[in-house]
Amino acid sequence: MQRGTREYAIxxxxxxxxxxxxxxxxxxxxxxxxxxxxxITEGTNFGNTFIPQDITFDNYDxxxxxxxxxxxxxxxxxxxxxxxxxxxxxxxVLAAFAAYAIARLDFPGKSLILAGALALAIFPAISxxxxxxxxxxxxxxxxxxxxxxxxxxxxALPLAIYVLVAFxxxxxxxxxxxxQVDGATPFQAFRKVIVPxxxxxxxxxxxxxxxxxxxxxxxxxxxxxxxxxxxxPAALAFFTGESQxxxxxxxxxxxxxxxxxxxxxxxxxxxxRIVAGLTSGAVKx
Amino acid sequence: xxxxxMEEVTKRFPDGTEAVKHMDLDVGDGEFIILxxxxxxxxxTALRMIAGLEDIxxxxxxxxxxxxxxxxxxxRDIAMVFQNYALYPHLTVRxxxxxxxxLAKVPKEEIDRKVEEAARTLDLTQHLDRRPANLSGGQxxxxxxxxxxxxxxxxxxxxxxxxxxxxxxRVQMRTEVSRIQSRLGxxxxxxTHDQTEAxxxxxxxxxxxxxxxxxxxxxxxxxEHPVNLFVAGFIGSPAMNFTPGELRGDTVKSALGELRxxxxxxxxxxxxxxxxxxxxIRPESFEDAQLVGGDARARGTTVRAKIDLVEQxxxxxxxxxxxxxxxxxSDELRELAEDAGAHEVPSSGEGQVVARxxxxxxxxxxxxxELWLDLTKLHFFDPSTGRNLAAR
Numbered sequence: 129m130q131r132g133t134r135e136y137a138i139x140x141x142x143x144x145x146x147x148x149x150x151x152x153x154x155x156x157x158x159x160x161x162x163x164x165x166x167x168i169t170e171g172t173n174f175g176n177t178f179i180p181q182d183i184t185f186d187n188y189d190x191x192x193x194x195x196x197x198x199x200x201x202x203x204x205x206x207x208x209x210x211x212x213x214x215x216x217x218x219x220x221v222l223a224a225f226a227a228y229a230i231a232r233l234d235f236p237g238k239s240l241i242l243a244g245a246l247a248l249a250i251f252p253a254i255s256x257x258x259x260x261x262x263x264x265x266x267x268x269x270x271x272x273x274x275x276x277x278x279x280x281x282x283x284a285l286p287l288a289i290y291v292l293v294a295f296x297x298x299x300x301x302x303x304x305x306x307x308q309v310d311g312a313t314p315f316q317a318f319r320k321v322i323v324p325x326x327x328x329x330x331x332x333x334x335x336x337x338x339x340x341x342x343x344x345x346x347x348x349x350x351x352x353x354x355x356x357x358x359x360x361p362a363a364l365a366f367f368t369g370e371s372q373x374x375x376x377x378x379x380x381x382x383x384x385x386x387x388x389x390x391x392x393x394x395x396x397x398x399x400x401r402i403v404a405g406l407t408s409g410a411v412k413x
Numbered sequence: 414x415x416x417x418x419m420e421e422v423t424k425r426f427p428d429g430t431e432a433v434k435h436m437d438l439d440v441g442d443g444e445f446i447i448l449x450x451x452x453x454x455x456x457x458t459a460l461r462m463i464a465g466l467e468d469i470x471x472x473x474x475x476x477x478x479x480x481x482x483x484x485x486x487x488x489r490d491i492a493m494v495f496q497n498y499a500l501y502p503h504l505t506v507r508x509x510x511x512x513x514x515x516l517a518k519v520p521k522e523e524i525d526r527k528v529e530e531a532a533r534t535l536d537l538t539q540h541l542d543r544r545p546a547n548l549s550g551g552q553x554x555x556x557x558x559x560x561x562x563x564x565x566x567x568x569x570x571x572x573x574x575x576x577x578x579x580x581x582x583r584v585q586m587r588t589e590v591s592r593i594q595s596r597l598g599x600x601x602x603x604x605t606h607d608q609t610e611a612x613x614x615x616x617x618x619x620x621x622x623x624x625x626x627x628x629x630x631x632x633x634x635x636x637e638h639p640v641n642l643f644v645a646g647f648i649g650s651p652a653m654n655f656t657p658g659e660l661r662g663d664t665v666k667s668a669l670g671e672l673r674x675x676x677x678x679x680x681x682x683x684x685x686x687x688x689x690x691x692x693x694i695r696p697e698s699f700e701d702a703q704l705v706g707g708d709a710r711a712r713g714t715t716v717r718a719k720i721d722l723v724e725q726x727x728x729x730x731x732x733x734x735x736x737x738x739x740x741x742x743s744d745e746l747r748e749l750a751e752d753a754g755a756h757e758v759p760s761s762g763e764g765q766v767v768a769r770x771x772x773x774x775x776x777x778x779x780x781x782x783e784l785w786l787d788l789t790k791l792h793f794f795d796p797s798t799g800r801n802l803a804a805r
Contacts, residue, residue: 306499310513
């Protein structure tokens with residue numbers, strides 16, 4: 129009992145420290161986004177620096193002013209959402225097939241594929257930006273959705289494949305054979321039995337891919353030139369202040385808060401699906 | 414419903430090992446046949462070839478006159494019950510049982526009707542909306558059975574369906590399986606390593622060893638007339654006792670003394686002259702000599718032995734004693750003894766013998782007792798080939 133309480137206290141303190149460390153910057157951004165740009169540098173102590181004296185939503189308003197054509201933010205936000213979702217869907221579908229094959233079938237070059245995927249994942253993105261820029265210009269993919277989605281897939285697929293292979297391996301093979309004997313084609317068995325059971329893995333992989341595409345900056349800034357396909361992280365760099373002499377700090381902070389929200393929603397929705405023990409009861413263990 | 418025919422079926426894995434060798438098996442329409450053997454004998458592989466989960470390297474499998482070698486499992490119209498049940502954990506019991514029907518595009522009302530009916534048969538009605546994770550082992554096993562019977566398939570294939578249950582439940586489910594099969598009259602191939610299950614369930618039993626089918630026959634035939642040492646040692650519990658002997662004319666010399674064979678036995682063996690043999694004696698061929706009447710004594714002989722141990726089981730008792738000299742050395746018996754799944758073969762190696770006695774017997778451990786031995790029930794095997802000398 130004594131020991132339990134003490135352990136509990138130690139854990140609580142540890143968790144509190146980590147939370148503070150990771151949440152403090154987020155809170156600061158929120159604080160910045162609520163301040164009038166002119167007062168951002170004001171404040172003499174932590175209290176009145178960190179907590180905005182006059183809360184204003186002007187920074188948020190400014191982002192959406194001018195409608196879809198003139199706002200510096202709306203079009204990139206739409207781009208980010210679409211590019212993120214399309215990349216996620218394609219990556220998960222392709223990764224599911226690839227991972228299934230790797231987990232279930234014995235074919236020559238299997239380990240080579242896994243090793244290749246891993247090599248790709250640790251490949252420095254910066255080294256591909258130059259060639260991609262030239263290639264995309266020549267192919268007409270520069271500043272288009274596919275121009276970003278393709279490199280995102282290349283870097284997200286290895287990750288998704290690795291996550292899914294791990295989950296598929298956990299599923300008893302007997303289930304699939306049972307489905308086949310029950311009258312399912314291999315594809316039906318995959319779709320009706322394997323995929324639902326691997327759902328936690330599929331959602332985990334989906335979240336990871338989406339976050340990757342959502343946060344990606346290097347390709348976004350290098351392979352786009354206009355709002356036609358520029359995503360939020362890249363667009364933030366092009367924000368201007370209200371006048372020549374004001375920094376766009378407040379606007380950037382407000383945009384930062386807004387782009388964080390979808391990620392939080394995404395994780396919260398899928399978190400409920402990522403439950404352990406979904407496969408328990410399938411077979412006697 | 415259909416008959417299943419395996420003709421010269423061989424399974425060779427890519428690494429060259431042959432799991433099943435030239436297997437011929439004829440399962441009649443509506444017949445309940447048991448494939449039995451120690452683990453690794455190829456019985457599951459044979460079943461999976463019938464199911465289509467394993468490719469057939471050579472030979473032919475026919476289900477209802479139709480060659481199914483190249484057919485996918487789904488087109489064979491068979492239902493399988495797996496050792497670990499293989500229930501779909503994300504579906505309720507109802508959906509698990511409806512799964513094959515939905516795939517077959519059966520109308521919804523009919524699915525409901527069939528699932529309800531199967532649930533009633535298997536006493537699962539109140540569990541229909543639960544998930545497999547919340548069921549006990551026995552209930553899961555029944556769901557797996559239910560998923561098989563709703564479809565009314567040509568054949569049931571069962572791969573050790575009861576081996577994950579505890580002993581009491583296993584006996585209970587055994588009668589259940591038997592009852593369901595005889596009611597539905599569906600051709601059934603049932604794989605097990607448990608010879609008790611094999612003997613009690615099937616119309617016929619097929620014994621396998623290292624991929625080779627040893628003998629197919631009714632439980633009675635396998636018990637009374639095993640074709641070789643392996644079948645003799647595998648079928649029966651406690652197992653048959655073996656001791657080396659020397660056949661000379663109409664007597665056999667062994668550690669039990671010089672036994673004079675009755676004419677019937679002598680004739681069934683056929684061969685004349687002198688040769689080494691392995692003598693096989695079922696535990697129940699022994700009896701406490703005190704309890705044997707005059708008639709019976711005439712067809713047997715008595716042996717004296719120092720009893721090491723008596724196991725009192727109520728309805729019967731087992732007396733263990735040691736024979737002089739070496740035990741039997743045989744690959745087949747060694748294999749049986751090594752197989753943890755099978756019952757032990759007490760007499761392989763050390764020459765220990767077990768005798769089944771009437772409960773009335775007063776024989777005590779540590780005493781020297783006189784045992785009667787029924788000479789008409791002896792089995793003789795060729796020490797080199799293991800073949801039963803009486804087998805034609």
